[in-house]
Amino acid sequence: MNNSPTTEDRVWAVISHLSTLAFGMGIALPVVGWxxxxxxxxxxxxxxxxxLGYQSLxxxxxxxxYLVLLILxxxxxxxxxGAESNSSGSPDTVLSPGIIVLLVVMLGFLALYLLLPVIAAVACALGKDFRYPILGDRLARYLGYDLLQKTEEQDWLIEDHEFRWVVAMGHFSILIMxxxxxxxxxxxxxxxxxxLFLKFQAIQTLVYQAGVTILYFxxxxxxxxxxLVLIVSMEWLGQPNGSSSLGMFGIVIVGGVLIFxxxxxxxVPLLHILGQWAGYRVLKGDDYHYPLVGRWVNKWISKKPVIEEEPA
Structure with missing residues (x-):
């Protein structure tokens, strides 16, 4: 097994890293490349x-x-x-230093997020063994990857960990609507x-994320x-010939719908957290089952024959 990157190796590596620039739409490309x-x-x-890990995790x-930055x-x-309004009486919130700093920081974070995969793609195009900060070395140890290992001593990546990584990244990608x-x-x-493990995890993740997305919409x-109906009802109450009882009834009904x-x-954010927890559990070696969804998918899969891949 040759441990020197070929042209095909570099092409797939470059495509996988650059797919990050598609803002989620290219997340399937690293899976295809792998x-x-x-x-x-x-x-x-x-x-x-x-x-794949960089795009998902x-x-x-x-x-x-970003959420922490927005809160701060x-x-x-x-x-x-508040301080500016007390001092001048008319705060200029559009060009305030706080907003300018916020915009600079947010744009800086976005630029950094997009810059790293570009650097990775350039490095891979040159045949370098690029590692993302923090993520790269940890993933290499998890997969048993060492490009510098001698050819006669080198082995394939740990299959179970490969599958678990792909499955976990599928769980983590729930935030990418x-x-x-x-x-x-x-x-x-x-x-x-x-x-069978990857099939079950992939199907239950797909069903769970689809359900969460539908629930959100x-x-x-x-x-x-x-x-919209609440605004119309309030306008109806303001009309001289409008029925006040009908308008109030509509407001009560619509208010209940709004609360619901x-x-x-x-x-939805709580369900997103559960998806993150599922990814963490899978990486820790568990065969995680979502509540209700996991049981239903397991029953459905048990009726389907699965051909397990023979180890290479």
Missing amino acids: SDQRRKSNYASFQSLQA GFTIWILS AAIVLLVTS LWGMLTPLMAWILYGKRS IGAFLYSVGL SILIILL
Whole structure:
């Protein structure tokens, strides 16, 4: 087995890293690259899995960092705007230093997130064994990857850990709305007939994420419609010939719908956290089952024959 990256290895590595620039739409490409190269090149397989981890796990960390920044920025803006209003009486919130700093930091985080995969792609194009900060070395140890190992001593990546990494990244990608479902979908299509573990995890992840996404859109739809009807009802009450009892009844009904939709929308982040927890459990070696969804998928799969892949 040759441990020097070939042209094909470099191409797959470059494509996998650059797919990050598609903002979630390219998350399936590293899975395809890993599937195509996993028993041909450790280099291309590792780089594809690393790119998948950066898009899925890295995106999660990036989003959480943005939320922390927004919370801190909101606190700072409230304090600074209050101080400016007390001193001048008319705070200039549009060009305040707090907002300028916030924009610079947010754009800087975005630029850094997009810059790293570009650097990775350039390094891989030159045949370098690129490692993302923190993520790269940890993943290499997890997969048993060492490009510098002698050819006669080198072995393929640890298969069970490969599958678990792909499955876990599918769970983590729940924060990437719609496009995140491409990871478990591609894993199911490419390896569903070879690994029962990967098939089950991919299907339950796909079903779970689809359900969470549908739930979110239902909540958003109910909220939008309820808000529109509430505005119309209030306008109806303002009309001279409008029925006050009918208008009040409509407001009460719509208010209940709005509360219900808000509860649904607030439930979605908790379901996202459960998806992150599932990914963590899989990496720790567990065969995680989502509540209800896991049981249903397990019953459905038990009726389907699966051909386990023979170890290479």
